[in-house]
Amino acid sequence: MILCTSAVGNLLLSHDAFAVNTKKVASKSSQKNTQSKAADVHYLEWQEVQSFIAEMQAQHQFPLDQLQHIFDNARYVESAVQLVKPAPPGKPKNWKAYRARFVENGRIAAGVTFWERNQETLQRAERQFGVPAGIIVGLIGVETIFGKNTGSFRALDALTTLAFSYPETPNREARSQFFKNELSQLLLFARDNKLDVFSIKSSYAGAIGLAQFMPSSLRQHAVDFDSDGKIDLRESEADAIGSVANYLAKHGWQKDLPFAFPATLLDQDPASLSLKDALNRGLKSSFYIDDLKLLVSTADDKAPRNLKYGLIDLQNGDDPTEYWLATENFFAITKYNRSYFYAMSVIDLGNVIALARTKE
Numbered sequence: 001m002i003l004c005t006s007a008v009g010n011l012l013l014s015h016d017a018f019a020v021n022t023k024k025v026a027s028k029s030s031q032k033n034t035q036s037k038a039a040d041v042h043y044l045e046w047q048e049v050q051s052f053i054a055e056m057q058a059q060h061q062f063p064l065d066q067l068q069h070i071f072d073n074a075r076y077v078e079s080a081v082q083l084v085k086p087a088p089p090g091k092p093k094n095w096k097a098y099r100a101r102f103v104e105n106g107r108i109a110a111g112v113t114f115w116e117r118n119q120e121t122l123q124r125a126e127r128q129f130g131v132p133a134g135i136i137v138g139l140i141g142v143e144t145i146f147g148k149n150t151g152s153f154r155a156l157d158a159l160t161t162l163a164f165s166y167p168e169t170p171n172r173e174a175r176s177q178f179f180k181n182e183l184s185q186l187l188l189f190a191r192d193n194k195l196d197v198f199s200i201k202s203s204y205a206g207a208i209g210l211a212q213f214m215p216s217s218l219r220q221h222a223v224d225f226d227s228d229g230k231i232d233l234r235e236s237e238a239d240a241i242g243s244v245a246n247y248l249a250k251h252g253w254q255k256d257l258p259f260a261f262p263a264t265l266l267d268q269d270p271a272s273l274s275l276k277d278a279l280n281r282g283l284k285s286s287f288y289i290d291d292l293k294l295l296v297s298t299a300d301d302k303a304p305r306n307l308k309y310g311l312i313d314l315q316n317g318d319d320p321t322e323y324w325l326a327t328e329n330f331f332a333i334t335k336y337n338r339s340y341f342y343a344m345s346v347i348d349l350g351n352v353i354a355l356a357r358t359k360e
């Protein structure tokens with residue numbers, strides 16, 4: 001999970017950027033640079049790291065020698081720096097291409113098996129938190145292919161790098177601060193759970209386990225759903241399932257609320273001000289259907305008139321944009337990753353896996 005602090009106008013960039021940049025860092029020349037640059041960086045000597053250590057000591061009573069040992073051994077990760085850089089501009093957003101990367105046969109088959117294996121746990125999560133099994137399965141599938149891609153970086157290295165070596169971007173200061181906080185949460189998480197901090201693996205951005213929780217979310221929202229006395233989002237599928245459901249419930253999920261209904265744009269200029277205004281209301285529902293009746297129609301009679309919706313657009317490159325009326329439950333998924341594409345992929349993957357199960 002990457003909780004971007006970008007403005008809503010930059011939605012859909014974060015996840016989209018990954019594939020492009022992954023190719024870039026895989027080249028041989030950059031691997032060579034990585035090795036030489038990493039050898040030059042010694043975080044313990046950095047003034048900013050010393051200040052961070054002092055803060056951890058003062059605020060959390062962390063022993064100095066432990067912190068010195070940790071940052072003496074924290075490594076710079078060049079690929080993390082490359083991967084957080086914004087995607088090159090100009091490439092149009094394409095929902096269908098994005099969806100095809102996540103809703104595909106391998107992931108669907110793995111999802112059917114995962115669902116089968118965890119059926120009782122998923123039902124228990126649904127009862128306790130009101131989040132349907134399909135959404136939990138879809139989310140864990142999109143995040144890590146059910147544990148296949150949980151990341152091979154040391155979380156300490158990834159977070160130290162992004163906290164202190166964030167690339168020069170307009171939002172550098174805010175992002176550095178975000179990762180400093182996550183780094184401190186990681187250290188506290190390891191201490192609280194008596195874990196060797198060097199042993200915790202993550203994505204390049206510090207997201208941990210089957211459901212890719214950032215350390216702050218891990219500490220705040222993860223739950224021990226198999227009741228073995230510890231929270232383990234890396235090994236325990238039950239803990240991951242319960243934690244995803246708890247996270248969504250804490251971020252506005254409402255039991256039995258639908259997710260989204262397709263909408264058709266009424267005859268007007270897609271660039272009209274009123275449409276733009278309706279589309280840019282942030283990650284929340286602001287309108288009743290009647291408020292939008294001059295802009296869009298929905299053929300789906302099931303869309304309740306007494307619910308509030310947000311109007312969202314899913315751009316399709318040169319093909320027509322899709323419009324949807326999204327409920328608060330759709331937006332709860334965007335609290336996990338601030339992207340409409342992401343949320344819709346989670347919903348679609350869950351639906352397709354549910355359908356595949358019935359055909360077995």
Ligand SMILES: [Ca+2]
Binds near residue numbers: 226231239
């Ligand atoms: Ca557990």
